[in-house]
Amino acid sequence: MTAALPFNPPSPDAPGKPSVRTWIPPAATQEKHNFAELHSIDLSLLDSPDPKVQQALVEKVKEAIRDDGFIFLENYGISLEQLHRQFSLAQYLYDNITEEDKQRLLFDPDTGMWSGYKHPYGFKRQRGPADGIEQFNWYPREWNNYNYIPECILPFMDEIKAFCEYLTTSVNRRLLTLFSRVLELEDDYLWKHVQSHGTPTGEGYFRHALFRPVQKTTEAASKGLRMHGHTDFGTTTQLFSVPISCLQIWGRDEAWHYVPYKPGALVINIGETLEIVSGGHFKATRHRVYKPPADQAHEERLSLVLFNSSVGDLRMAPVASSPLIQREGCIEEQGVYKEFRRLMDAGVPVPTNKQWREIQIAEATDPTDTVRNRIGADQVVLGGKLMQQREYFGVKVLLPV
Numbered sequence: 001m002t003a004a005l006p007f008n009p010p011s012p013d014a015p016g017k018p019s020v021r022t023w024i025p026p027a028a029t030q031e032k033h034n035f036a037e038l039h040s041i042d043l044s045l046l047d048s049p050d051p052k053v054q055q056a057l058v059e060k061v062k063e064a065i066r067d068d069g070f071i072f073l074e075n076y077g078i079s080l081e082q083l084h085r086q087f088s089l090a091q092y093l094y095d096n097i098t099e100e101d102k103q104r105l106l107f108d109p110d111t112g113m114w115s116g117y118k119h120p121y122g123f124k125r126q127r128g129p130a131d132g133i134e135q136f137n138w139y140p141r142e143w144n145n146y147n148y149i150p151e152c153i154l155p156f157m158d159e160i161k162a163f164c165e166y167l168t169t170s171v172n173r174r175l176l177t178l179f180s181r182v183l184e185l186e187d188d189y190l191w192k193h194v195q196s197h198g199t200p201t202g203e204g205y206f207r208h209a210l211f212r213p214v215q216k217t218t219e220a221a222s223k224g225l226r227m228h229g230h231t232d233f234g235t236t237t238q239l240f241s242v243p244i245s246c247l248q249i250w251g252r253d254e255a256w257h258y259v260p261y262k263p264g265a266l267v268i269n270i271g272e273t274l275e276i277v278s279g280g281h282f283k284a285t286r287h288r289v290y291k292p293p294a295d296q297a298h299e300e301r302l303s304l305v306l307f308n309s310s311v312g313d314l315r316m317a318p319v320a321s322s323p324l325i326q327r328e329g330c331i332e333e334q335g336v337y338k339e340f341r342r343l344m345d346a347g348v349p350v351p352t353n354k355q356w357r358e359i360q361i362a363e364a365t366d367p368t369d370t371v372r373n374r375i376g377a378d379q380v381v382l383g384g385k386l387m388q389q390r391e392y393f394g395v396k397v398l399l400p401v
């Protein structure tokens, strides 16, 4: 395997590009309590000429995805300066997007996609209570037709596109190589057979998100929650570690913990597809977005995320040819794989990945929804814990609140 090339983006100073205010990362929190400790993977070790170093890396990945499903990724080929440029572009988008473009490009989650502009009034096209979250999501539609892009960001599409292409075709491909090796499959198995292709994010999407502090009424209705506990539905999610601590993961101790800030690192989150395809050996990460510690309560939070998607037609099932699965069997102790297994055993066809992801988007509810977020509606108490319980295509989804 040839060594991976570092990211080499188009110039920020090319003629015709407006000048962009540099994003200055806000101060990290002083709070030390309730932070998770995550494994950190040095992706450059995959290029080591020493097979022992590579094998040790695969072992470390194996441990990390069994323990948490969340991993820090470092030395993946994008410098801190190149990364901060992308945050500056996201800041520029929210400084400059026009009201006309917000309306023209307004998202429509009923389609099963977040494609376009999300207003700060909940996760439905029709405005609900304010949630302070704005997003712009680049799906295949946006990559294929720049009429769907806010006008202000058009001059920078070369940089945004190159960034997403590098994240998918270099970083995610190398990551999927490591995961294929954990399953003892050929290096390109997951990249070739599971990952979707065809645009800079395949069938998945890239997001610029801006979380503004919320009013007391919103905080009271949502109990401090900004996004419900959930698992992502694709292969991997590439989140950038950000200074405002809002992202939390559900630990083995059955409690929520903040993900610490590691400047420049990627936070990799395993999606449901990989949990099912690996027969439960990989755990889809249960995570949520919560209010930050008190010293960051008044800060805005920018978050850049790339959601890698599997092939839409895929009916997700464990890879029978994996020697690891053949030897050790599947692991059904928790999660979406166990629920898919129940359907498979009953001889009922499982949904395709496209059906599975689209229904979850179309039926997403808001943390401020005080009708649905109640025991007897979407919530149940199990073993003393408050859980959210939903069902799609006969598959039960049970998640901590």
Ligand SMILES: O=C(O)CCC(=O)C(=O)O
Residues within 6 Å of the ligand: 209, 227, 232, 239, 246, 247, 287, 288, 289, 303, 305
């Ligand atoms: O912004 C974040 O840190 C996480 C967002 C997230 O989990 C999601 O959109 O699926």
Ligand SMILES: [Fe+2]
Residues within 6 Å of the ligand: 230, 231, 232, 237, 287
């Ligand atoms: Fe997520």
